[in-house]
Amino acid sequence: xxxxxxLSDSIISPLGFGTLENLKAIQNFDxxxxxxxxxxxxKNGYYAGLIDIERINDEFSKHADPVKYTKLEKLxxxxxxxxxxxxxxxxxxxxxxxxxxTKGNIDLLGTGEFSSDRIYLWKMAKIVAEFFGLKHxxxxxxxxxxxxxxxxxxxxxxxEARRFSNAIVAGGDLVxxxxxxxxxxxxxxxxxxxxxxxxxxxxxxxxxxAAAVLIGPDFSKDQGKIQYIDAVTANDxxxxxxxxxxxxxxxxxxxxxxxxxxxxxxxxxxxxxxxxATNYNDAMEAIxxxxxxxxxxxVNSLKGYYGHTLGTSALIxxxxxxxxxxxxxxxxxxxxxxxxVSKDLNIIQDHENRELSLALKTASGFGGxxxxxxxxxxxx
Amino acid sequence: MSDLHTELKKSIIExxxxxxxEVSEIENDEHLFGDGLGLDSIDALELIVLLEKDYGxxxxxxxxxxxxxxxxxxxxxxxxKNRVR
Amino acid sequence: xxxxLSIINSVTIRDSKVYKNGQLIFKSEPDLVISKFLKGIYxxxxxxxxxxxxxxxxxxxxxxxxxxxxxxxxxxxxTALIFANSASSLETDEAYARTMAEFPSPSLFVYTLPNIMxxxxxxxxxxxxxNIFLVSEAFDPALFIDYSRGLFQQEKADKVLCGWVNLxxxxxDVFLWExxxxxxxxxxxxxxxxxxxxxxx
Numbered sequence: 153x154x155x156x157x158x159l160s161d162s163i164i165s166p167l168g169f170g171t172l173e174n175l176k177a178i179q180n181f182d183x184x185x186x187x188x189x190x191x192x193x194x195k196n197g198y199y200a201g202l203i204d205i206e207r208i209n210d211e212f213s214k215h216a217d218p219v220k221y222t223k224l225e226k227l228x229x230x231x232x233x234x235x236x237x238x239x240x241x242x243x244x245x246x247x248x249x250x251x252x253x254t255k256g257n258i259d260l261l262g263t264g265e266f267s268s269d270r271i272y273l274w275k276m277a278k279i280v281a282e283f284f285g286l287k288h289x290x291x292x293x294x295x296x297x298x299x300x301x302x303x304x305x306x307x308x309x310x311x312e313a314r315r316f317s318n319a320i321v322a323g324g325d326l327v328x329x330x331x332x333x334x335x336x337x338x339x340x341x342x343x344x345x346x347x348x349x350x351x352x353x354x355x356x357x358x359x360x361x362a363a364a365v366l367i368g369p370d371f372s373k374d375q376g377k378i379q380y381i382d383a384v385t386a387n388d389x390x391x392x393x394x395x396x397x398x399x400x401x402x403x404x405x406x407x408x409x410x411x412x413x414x415x416x417x418x419x420x421x422x423x424x425x426x427x428x429a430t431n432y433n434d435a436m437e438a439i440x441x442x443x444x445x446x447x448x449x450x451v452n453s454l455k456g457y458y459g460h461t462l463g464t465s466a467l468i469x470x471x472x473x474x475x476x477x478x479x480x481x482x483x484x485x486x487x488x489x490x491x492x493v494s495k496d497l498n499i500i501q502d503h504e505n506r507e508l509s510l511a512l513k514t515a516s517g518f519g520g521x522x523x524x525x526x527x528x529x530x531x532x
Numbered sequence: 533m534s535d536l537h538t539e540l541k542k543s544i545i546e547x548x549x550x551x552x553x554e555v556s557e558i559e560n561d562e563h564l565f566g567d568g569l570g571l572d573s574i575d576a577l578e579l580i581v582l583l584e585k586d587y588g589x590x591x592x593x594x595x596x597x598x599x600x601x602x603x604x605x606x607x608x609x610x611x612x613k614n615r616v617r
Numbered sequence: 618x619x620x621x622l623s624i625i626n627s628v629t630i631r632d633s634k635v636y637k638n639g640q641l642i643f644k645s646e647p648d649l650v651i652s653k654f655l656k657g658i659y660x661x662x663x664x665x666x667x668x669x670x671x672x673x674x675x676x677x678x679x680x681x682x683x684x685x686x687x688x689x690x691x692x693x694x695x696t697a698l699i700f701a702n703s704a705s706s707l708e709t710d711e712a713y714a715r716t717m718a719e720f721p722s723p724s725l726f727v728y729t730l731p732n733i734m735x736x737x738x739x740x741x742x743x744x745x746x747x748n749i750f751l752v753s754e755a756f757d758p759a760l761f762i763d764y765s766r767g768l769f770q771q772e773k774a775d776k777v778l779c780g781w782v783n784l785x786x787x788x789x790d791v792f793l794w795e796x797x798x799x800x801x802x803x804x805x806x807x808x809x810x811x812x813x814x815x816x817x818x
Binding site (some may be wrong): 153193247254255256258261262271272273274275277278289291292293294295296302306308309312313315329330333334336337338382384385386387388390392393400401405430503519520521 | 648685698703704705707711712713714717721722723726727729730731732733734735736737739740742743744745746747748749750752753754757759763764766767768770771773
């Protein structure tokens, strides 16, 4: 069985249009989270990572008419375009498209802009697939906040099933009034930029972003490439919105992943956590990591840079993990002050160069879902 | 039992979709969460909305909710003292 | 490398009727509002699960479908869930959006993700297993087949519950089935299509 790799990638976010710009911003400790005053649900404003529509339209007009596509469609298309531009000879007949999103074009609801079917996730995906002339019907993974990484797993599994020979995984979600008001009704929005795992954390900050990565076999002789090893999901079976107090599902997903691949926790060089900065989520993750013996593993949450980008978050974090491995670089967990969880964790406090080979990516979300994924650098 | 107590029980049954319950089955001093009525964290958030919608009371500190939502009695007391409508 | 798999049970809920393995097991008057139809199935099946009344209609369909499919008992707690639909959680999205004008409802917002249904089923049956929720324009048998084969081949599950649970604008289409390594009809696209769109009458 041939292995699949994380090949060309792209991140479009407030931190930059392209992975390189994003990595540079992270290197400079920049955050996408700024104060905004455009929501009727926040009289005193709120912090979030929003992408400037004018920049999107400027970039998009190089390829097509920006009026004809929704904001999210433009972001997804720009992101996928960058992946195509970096990849030689992607066969449009043999490449699948897997879209990861929670709410898609939800900002259109009730506006009367665009045709009414644009609100369907499949319709949005279809428009993106047609833009590139991809032959395969796009597949949509909509599984709350683990969607981005679950879409990578789906790409791998469907390539193994020979549905297509490689696949572009693209994720996107917006910061809409819909999502802002919902998280606000959950009293989950932080009055300051979010502070994952910190004792002064006060909730999530939302962010918008799109990202894309090509998944498939790699026959090139490139030095250093990142292999998808395996991923496991597990449900908490506890509560539809609150995470399990014992971290059951997350622990189970990590534990099964380790057992299946004969991995000991000590072999993990880097742990890319979910870290939304809500009280319960971060506490739950710390308990699960402790149970899995990951107390000493360098760990970060990237939410301080991007905010919670929902269906994109685990995809962005997987892409950054890929570059961390390639660059032998650990990125600081932005906005961390002092530990605010019950178990010891080795939170990365400053950027650090260190030889890295094996990384664990985890994510958790509403519906009690959890995912753990192994990515490994292959040296030639 | 005051009208407010009955009114609260009715709106809790309706707002929280406790379809199989009757007003007479909820005791005034019964715990709403945990062993009692068995409400959960989403119900608590929905009760916060109920306070604002029906009585004009805005809870700013979610931790306040724990004491207020202890039972129908504690809720009714709090509403009597703080209601603006 | 292809492994043999079997469909061992199926349930269809469509046009005010519920079928299990092709047999009509419940029928309500046509054009009943959906909430009443769902409650009718719940009562008819003699279910005792107060959480049912808190679910949105999409989750109720998924929950009821699984209870009927499995006789309310899932033995293998590693049973994976692969669900999909076309309209995601749009029915509840619209209901939540209506509350946004005044008091956004947290208990509606929580159901504005289609995979909440998987959480409800997992809680009911204490499944800490593999889950995925996919969206496609129409029922796509090959997608279910490809994804579930992966779970069997990688030995991540020995049983899989699949569900197409769609609801929008008061129209619903529910089809669930159970896959195992042996013991039923061949699990392939043709058989699946036959079960999905039989000629009942």
